[in-house]
Amino acid sequence: MSGALTVPALPAGAPRRRPGARWADEAYRRGLGALALLVFVVVALIVYEIARGAGPSIRAFGWHFLVGTEWDPVADRYGALPYVFGTAVSSGLAMLLALPLGLGTAIYLAELAPHRVDQAVSFVVELLASIPSIVYGIWGLFVLAPLLRTLVEPWLIQHFGFLPLFQGFPFGIGMLNAGIVLAIMVVPTIASLSREILLATPPSLREAALALGATRAEAIAVAVDAARPGILGAVILALGRAVGETMAVTMVIGNSNRISASLLAPGSTMASVIANEFTEATGALYLSALVEIALVLFALTLVMNAFARLLVLWATGGRSDAAGAA
């Protein structure tokens, strides 16, 4: 038997380099690079399409679109202020309610609760975050609204009715309902992110504070302070969710396009008016106006995010105590 032409076989399992390995690496890198680029392309296309769709409305109303309060499909005149206002109020109210609740929960879970309580509650909080928003909407409509109508709102009117904020008729649905539903929807975001951020702060900070004679509460305050940029990030994320939330809000806000100082009055948000009217928008300008609202919503979230990032940058890097520089 002549083996003159056989290539000596490598022992089984010996490492060997396939000739195409380097080339494959390069292709892999480029492939992923192209995918990343695709994200930008998709975003750019979305912006382009929305801006194009909004064109007629922008040409017809200009800046007046943002400050106009008239929304009249019959006369074909559109101003989006009531919806901008509704978004701002419902989201603002939601954050006002959700921040103390979410942050309080996070501090309790991260710093005070026994391990098993923390595990159990954290699990439920994560669960809350995964409930579809229509479920929250149904709850707001069938549980919260009657409660507000029969108990809470009459009480508010009776005791705080001297404030414009609590004047009017107890409808049950409206700004207050939307704010509460949104708050409940974003509490899990704030709570679970803030909890994780707190757990990620070094225990040595609390030790340092305690060793200096801080009480438990004062030591926790140090940890919360150290976690502030991250907590801010969590809050902005939650705000983004509240601003963009559509389904639940549409169900409980009452869908009126009047601006009212009262939280008890019905209203609309940018997202809810699009959801409500898009399918029935027959006229070209009507449709274009709705698309322009989408454009404003898009720009708003963009600005908010950029603002949040700047805040975080400021909070972490250039934190300065000017007065300290004696």
Next chain:
Amino acid sequence: MKPEIRIRTHDFDLFYGAHHALKSVSLEVPANSVTAIIGPSGCGKSTLLRSFNRMNDLIPGVRVRGRVELSGLDVYAPGTDVVELRRHVGMVFQRANPFPKSIFENVAYGLRLLGVNRRAELEARVETSLRRAALWEEVRDRLGRSALALSGGQQQRLCIARALAVEPEVVLMDEPASALDPTATARVEELVLELKSRYTIVVVTHNMQQAARISDTTAFMMVGELVEVGETRSLFTRPRQKLTEDYITGRFG
């Protein structure tokens, strides 16, 4: 003349759950001097140090037996105010742990806890503390900058300044230089020597040369027991215990 005793432990035991980490430790720490605690890793040096200001209270399942006295105060007595106790005992940790605040606010933190809020007083005491920690010249023109921008050695001296600001009687240091380079280590050692006229200092170290350089008294521990304690020079030159001799001549550990 017999020196004043600042810290005294008497038959002190500490358990982490079932683990007996300190066994009947009786130690006297003289005032206004440097006491070093040496011994192999895991022998209970940090545990003993943290017993002096009850930092072990934070760990679930810790039990103690016996007595610790600080300036005559019974540290583990039921009526002892732990927060108040810790204000009299500064602590410096193995890894520098400045707060993510400005240099100024780091040093001012303990003062603010005490209710000092007047700007002039804060500034004066922050400066004094930074000078004592030999850091003032390096940071005087950037007190408002983040403490996290300092080098490791500067951060550790900042932590010392932070501890000194509230005028403690005792400063406990747990391997304060173990994470530092030789130059920074030398600066911390110098600082310890400068501070002892004013404070009682207890330093945990696993570096015997360091203990020999900076301490007046040395305590040697092994597996939870205090094997030998004595004047530093004589402990290193004429150890009384065989275990001590084996350790300092490097036969183990």
